[in-house]
Amino acid sequence: MAIKVYELAGADGAQRFSPYCWMSVMALAHKGLQFEGIPWRFSEQDAIAFSGQGKVPVVVDGDKTIADSWAIAEYLEATYSDKPSLFNGPGGKAGAQFVTAWAETTLMPIIFPLVVADVHSVLRPEDAAYFRETREKVLGVPLEEACTDKGPQMAKFRAALEPLRAMLAKQPFLGGDAPSYSDYVLFGYFMFARNTYPQDLLEASDAVYAWREKLLDAFGGLARKSKSA
Amino acid sequence: MAIKVYELAGADGAQRFSPYCWMSVMALAHKGLQFEGIPWRFSEQDAIAFSGQGKVPVVVDGDKTIADSWAIAEYLEATYSDKPSLFNGPGGKAGAQFVTAWAETTLMPIIFPLVVADVHSVLRPEDAAYFRETREKVLGVPLEEACTDKGPQMAKFRAALEPLRAMLAKQPFLGGDAPSYSDYVLFGYFMFARNTYPQDLLEASDAVYAWREKLLDAFGGLARKSKSA
Numbered sequence: 001m002a003i004k005v006y007e008l009a010g011a012d013g014a015q016r017f018s019p020y021c022w023m024s025v026m027a028l029a030h031k032g033l034q035f036e037g038i039p040w041r042f043s044e045q046d047a048i049a050f051s052g053q054g055k056v057p058v059v060v061d062g063d064k065t066i067a068d069s070w071a072i073a074e075y076l077e078a079t080y081s082d083k084p085s086l087f088n089g090p091g092g093k094a095g096a097q098f099v100t101a102w103a104e105t106t107l108m109p110i111i112f113p114l115v116v117a118d119v120h121s122v123l124r125p126e127d128a129a130y131f132r133e134t135r136e137k138v139l140g141v142p143l144e145e146a147c148t149d150k151g152p153q154m155a156k157f158r159a160a161l162e163p164l165r166a167m168l169a170k171q172p173f174l175g176g177d178a179p180s181y182s183d184y185v186l187f188g189y190f191m192f193a194r195n196t197y198p199q200d201l202l203e204a205s206d207a208v209y210a211w212r213e214k215l216l217d218a219f220g221g222l223a224r225k226s227k228s229a
Numbered sequence: 230m231a232i233k234v235y236e237l238a239g240a241d242g243a244q245r246f247s248p249y250c251w252m253s254v255m256a257l258a259h260k261g262l263q264f265e266g267i268p269w270r271f272s273e274q275d276a277i278a279f280s281g282q283g284k285v286p287v288v289v290d291g292d293k294t295i296a297d298s299w300a301i302a303e304y305l306e307a308t309y310s311d312k313p314s315l316f317n318g319p320g321g322k323a324g325a326q327f328v329t330a331w332a333e334t335t336l337m338p339i340i341f342p343l344v345v346a347d348v349h350s351v352l353r354p355e356d357a358a359y360f361r362e363t364r365e366k367v368l369g370v371p372l373e374e375a376c377t378d379k380g381p382q383m384a385k386f387r388a389a390l391e392p393l394r395a396m397l398a399k400q401p402f403l404g405g406d407a408p409s410y411s412d413y414v415l416f417g418y419f420m421f422a423r424n425t426y427p428q429d430l431l432e433a434s435d436a437v438y439a440w441r442e443k444l445l446d447a448f449g450g451l452a453r454k455s456k457s458a
Contacts, residue, residue, distance in 0.1 A: 087318075087320045088319045088320025088321075088323070089316075089317055089319060089320045089321055090321070091314070091316045091317025091318045091324060091325075091405075091409055092319070092320015092321050092324055093320070093405070094400065094402075094403060094404050094409065095320060095321055095323065095324015095328070095403075095411065096324065097400060098324065098327070098328060098393075098396050098403055098411065099324070100396075101395035101396040101399075102331060104395060105391040105392045105394075106391070162334040162335070163330045163333075163334045164327075164330070165334075166330035166333060166334050167326055167329075170326060170330075171323065174324075174327055175320065176320075176322070176323040180323065182323070182324065
């Protein structure tokens with residue numbers, strides 16, 4: 001039986017935009033596993049109640065249920081140790097923790113206000129209402145006012161990518177010669193933007209753009225085939 | 230014969246402050262190797278001419294000479310593969326590349342203007358003149374004007390550490406349960422500040438402070454015994 005992965009989706013089930021779900025989807029593909037992505041919306045709490053919590057990604061592998069993208073990566077690495085490694089050793093796992101922490105504290109605070117109003121617009125009405133209420137509580141302003149000057153915010157995002165750019169000058173992927181889980185962590189944020197926000201955050205001349213192209217093409221164009229904004 | 234490592238020093242040879250030299254010194258100690266640190270000043274080009282380039286760290290191990298901190302780490306890992314690993318696998322090496330790129334593009338541009346005038350003050354007169362000339366060319370202003378408002382710059386530095394802080398909430402070191410080369414890379418910048426700048430950049434309540442304490446104590450207090458500003 002194929003592994004199931006519950007993925008956050010818009011009104012159109014093909015529009016999947018959660019950075020964390022993309023991390024798990026790419027990790028499943030990296031392991032060469034058969035899996036089925038199941039679209040899930042904020043209001044469908046009942047559908048994942050069996051996982052004992054209320055967020056996606058949730059992976060169901062036979063009688064095992066795993067929630068949380070990091071826990072899923074650890075599970076896949078431990079369970080499918082004969083398949084291509086996500087971390088390439090314990091040092092790589094520690095390194096992926098740092099990349100995750102960097103992305104969460106540096107990239108997410110820039111991307112989130114930029115795309116949040118557009119995320120709202122791709123949701124079903126009942127999910128949109130929930131999303132507006134919970135996110136406006138965090139932001140302290142209406143979604144539409146979270147980022148009123150998008151040009152400078154996009155420039156700020158590109159500037160924040162400098163460590164990634166410096167590293168890509170030395171090796172093609174964060175993982176070295178081939179992508180590792182660290183690459184999928186960062187790629188998740190780019191998929192978040194791609195599938196909600198109508199403008200490209202990157203310039204075509206950017207080394208990060210070329211890196212992202214390779215990941216869009218990976219696994220038979222798995223990510224590229226997903227519905228974009 | 231003990232390994233030799235040429236380290237950038239102030240007028241007082243015990244004052245060693247290069248972040249890159251500290252990375253190599255900590256890497257040598259991590260490997261449990263016997264080594265001798267040789268103080269080196271900017272004006273002593275002749276002393277390292279044998280290395281075919283003009284910067285430290287330079288490591289001499291028998292008939293091998295290696296310059297550049299990253300090359301030294303790679304050399305030590307490959308040559309002393311039976312000793313404790315610096316990278317903990319190929320993924321860890323790739324991760325250390327990212328940590329290095331992050332520090333170089335994020336931390337260094339904040340620390341450098343902050344401490345540059347104090348670095349100048351610890352040098353011998355002939356080195357100080359060279360340092361002023363070359364660094365003012367890069368900065369475009371006199372060393373004393375590189376950072377005229379130090380309080381906000383220190384706050385900016387502490388804010389930039391957020392990814393490290395987020396990660397230390399999950400594991401005690403960048404390397405996981407024990408320090409790895411990634412820890413020594415970041416620690417190098419803290420030693421750069423410690424041994425040139427009279428104020429502590431960190432507050433004692435910061436998780437980064439506790440992490441730094443552990444590294445100051447590592448290897449019998451190797452780093453703590455060095456002459457501070």
